[in-house]
Amino acid sequence: MGVEMVDGDGLANEPIIAYYEDRARGGVGLIITETCAMDYPNGANSRHQLGMSSDSFIPSMTELTSRVHAHGAKIAVQLAHHGKVSRVDKKEGRDILVPSLTDWHGSYSMLADTTAEELGWMAAVNGDGGGKLRAMTTDDILETTDKFAEAARRARDAGFDGVEIHASHGYLISAFLSKQWNTRDDEYGGSIEQRSRFLVEVIKAMRASVNDEIPIWCRLDAKEYLTPEGIEFADARITAKLAQEAGAAAIHLSAYGDSSSASAFTLGTLPHTEAKHKQLSAQLKADLDIPIIGVGRINPETAEQMLADENADLIAMGRQILADPELANKLREGRPEDIRPCINCYVCVASPFFDRRVHCAVNPALGNETELANADRDKAATAKRVVIVGGGPAGMEAARVAASRGHDVTLFEASKQLGGALRFAALVYEPNARLLAWLTRQMDTLGVDVRLNTPATPQAIQALSPDDVIVAIGGAREASTIPGADLKHVVDGDDLRKVLTGSGDGDAKKVPLAGRLAATAGRRLGLTGDADRLAKLTKIYMPLGKEVTIVGGGLVGIEIAEFLVDRGRTVTVIDPGPNMAPEMAHPRRWRVLTDLRDHGTTLINGATVTTIDAERVHYRLGDEEADAANSVLADSVNSVLADSVIIATGLIGNPTLDSWMTVAGIETTVVGDASGIGYIEGAMHDGFHAGLSLG
Numbered sequence: 001m002g003v004e005m006v007d008g009d010g011l012a013n014e015p016i017i018a019y020y021e022d023r024a025r026g027g028v029g030l031i032i033t034e035t036c037a038m039d040y041p042n043g044a045n046s047r048h049q050l051g052m053s054s055d056s057f058i059p060s061m062t063e064l065t066s067r068v069h070a071h072g073a074k075i076a077v078q079l080a081h082h083g084k085v086s087r088v089d090k091k092e093g094r095d096i097l098v099p100s101l102t103d104w105h106g107s108y109s110m111l112a113d114t115t116a117e118e119l120g121w122m123a124a125v126n127g128d129g130g131g132k133l134r135a136m137t138t139d140d141i142l143e144t145t146d147k148f149a150e151a152a153r154r155a156r157d158a159g160f161d162g163v164e165i166h167a168s169h170g171y172l173i174s175a176f177l178s179k180q181w182n183t184r185d186d187e188y189g190g191s192i193e194q195r196s197r198f199l200v201e202v203i204k205a206m207r208a209s210v211n212d213e214i215p216i217w218c219r220l221d222a223k224e225y226l227t228p229e230g231i232e233f234a235d236a237r238i239t240a241k242l243a244q245e246a247g248a249a250a251i252h253l254s255a256y257g258d259s260s261s262a263s264a265f266t267l268g269t270l271p272h273t274e275a276k277h278k279q280l281s282a283q284l285k286a287d288l289d290i291p292i293i294g295v296g297r298i299n300p301e302t303a304e305q306m307l308a309d310e311n312a313d314l315i316a317m318g319r320q321i322l323a324d325p326e327l328a329n330k331l332r333e334g335r336p337e338d339i340r341p342c343i344n345c346y347v348c349v350a351s352p353f354f355d356r357r358v359h360c361a362v363n364p365a366l367g368n369e370t371e372l373a374n375a376d377r378d379k380a381a382t383a384k385r386v387v388i389v390g391g392g393p394a395g396m397e398a399a400r401v402a403a404s405r406g407h408d409v410t411l412f413e414a415s416k417q418l419g420g421a422l423r424f425a426a427l428v429y430e431p432n433a434r435l436l437a438w439l440t441r442q443m444d445t446l447g448v449d450v451r452l453n454t455p456a457t458p459q460a461i462q463a464l465s466p467d468d469v470i471v472a473i474g475g476a477r478e479a480s481t482i483p484g485a486d487l488k489h490v491v492d493g494d495d496l497r498k499v500l501t502g503s504g505d506g507d508a509k510k511v512p513l514a515g516r517l518a519a520t521a522g523r524r525l526g527l528t529g530d531a532d533r534l535a536k537l538t539k540i541y542m543p544l545g546k547e548v549t550i551v552g553g554g555l556v557g558i559e560i561a562e563f564l565v566d567r568g569r570t571v572t573v574i575d576p577g578p579n580m581a582p583e584m585a586h587p588r589r590w591r592v593l594t595d596l597r598d599h600g601t602t603l604i605n606g607a608t609v610t611t612i613d614a615e616r617v618h619y620r621l622g623d624e625e626a627d628a629a630n631s632v633l634a635d636s637v638n639s640v641l642a643d644s645v646i647i648a649t650g651l652i653g654n655p656t657l658d659s660w661m662t663v664a665g666i667e668t669t670v671v672g673d674a675s676g677i678g679y680i681e682g683a684m685h686d687g688f689h690a691g692l693s694l695g
């Protein structure tokens, strides 16, 4: 995975070596590096990626491979020319090599759901320094093939255990494989066999240059989604066979799609669906004699199944190992439940779009391994007595880090369950439930003294004589001032959360009695303690009408919309801003908004709700442009029918915070939403650093 840690010269530096070393220490069998530009900076998509264009790259790469080898792992380099995605060539005014010049450049359907700020960042990265697309001549192809071969020889000399040719994701070689991007009429275009010729020649040239001392294999696209003449699986099968005949040692089967489409990225490159490419990998495995590496949101339990079912021979994991570099060791030690789960939020992969260093919502050490790789495992010089107030994600993460560093931690939680805002987030988006389960388990494993149903009074805190107090009491919600917000069928996110997650229904008066009874019944059965089972229960019963309008299309409003659509509701979301869910990482936002629209959800931007009455929600459109962009039916302009309304606005930092600045004479550290809304990422990072700051 491209992590954008290199300084701008293509050389492996200490941060990126520490990042790989941390994964090697974590027990992975084989690391395949990020895309390394074989002709750096030509054909590179970032100045901050690895390069291998001359022998001067060998010493730093040798340092990288030896540091990885020291932990018993193997390491292969992924060599690429980025073709049409060579952002560095564009910016620096060089020719951008492509198989052919074509008329179609993508659907650009992502534009509508990308914020102006993000578009600005992307434009800055793609900054036009005059680089123009140029169809490769035969000489260009031969020269590029030689450069691939030379880069492979350098990889061998630097101690790499193998080379993966990046022949997917729209980069140069995969563009040759695609009928959409390759319209050549010479021997490198036409049939799939001819389109595969460049790849075949690269494999052969590389094998010769490394003298077959290390294996050479390639990453291929099983399919190119939402691209008119894109790669089909039938093509991929032929290419894979040709690659095998040319001596490829394995096929790493990924997928790709129109990179300007709001939907294709999460269908192909980083699939939203678990193990999405599993069946294709199984079919390819049946075709070939060489091993197949399966990839694409494969979690450990699915990985085992895929291996058992012979869907793949090896499993590649990307984000799972960004989220937890120790994943492999934890599996080996038989404790899969200790693996910090990836929550499929796409925060990590949003960064490379803007040419910024990668970071992870749940693993604050990612991108700063030099300082933080072992920080949550190293023991503190002096063990302290620590009180944490609040058992949401920030409080639990602070408790986890503190306890794991040897501090004596007591955590007060006023409600009867751990989780705070994460409990509701877990209900509306399943991957979050895994994080909740993991954090909760860590409290147990690390011996945190968790006191549920226990308000943290000054006396209770004082009684423990703590050295430090960390306050993680979560955000608050301002009451809505919209006329009609007090009507019976209008609830706010808190009301809904309280009823559905069982975090107290006493003051959630507006949810109908039947709903409260159902939730109570659920709790009695023990269902609300488990987000997954509760999610299933709400598919059978939900205390909401058929037509639901959500006021506020931020992250919370959109996740509630997703949850309700999944439960058969017709949903309208109204938001005053220009984009829905600007807080979500854009690939996830693209996916969710596409899915919502596909399910008939009406998304109205640039609109302010003016009143709510018994039947309708009335709103004012901000300006004509927004009006034209909205798909509002003529007869319902400025109002929508709603038999339930959810107010998902008004999240703020905690106004009671002043009284928490010093508790029982002790200075406190405030973390998570209490100090300003930061959602899961903010909570996890805050909690982590608060845990570390104890010493």
Ligand SMILES: Cc1cc2nc3c(=O)[nH]c(=O)nc-3n(C[C@H](O)[C@H](O)[C@H](O)COP(=O)(O)O)c2cc1C
Pocket: 001, 002, 003, 033, 034, 035, 078, 166, 169, 219, 254, 269, 270, 271, 295, 296, 297, 298, 316, 317, 318, 319, 320, 348, 349, 352, 358
């Ligand atoms: C931050 C990030 C950077 C990536 N960069 C690359 C890359 O350099 N080369 C590549 O082949 N795939 C890249 N990918 C795709 C991954 O290799 C992998 O195929 C994809 O994330 C799906 O697998 P996963 O669900 O296990 O993460 C990247 C993914 C992420 C999250």
Ligand code: SF4
Pocket: 319, 320, 322, 323, 341, 342, 343, 344, 345, 346, 347, 348, 349, 359, 360, 361, 362, 363
């Ligand atoms: S940022 Fe999100 S998607 Fe990426 S690895 Fe971390 S949890 Fe997973």
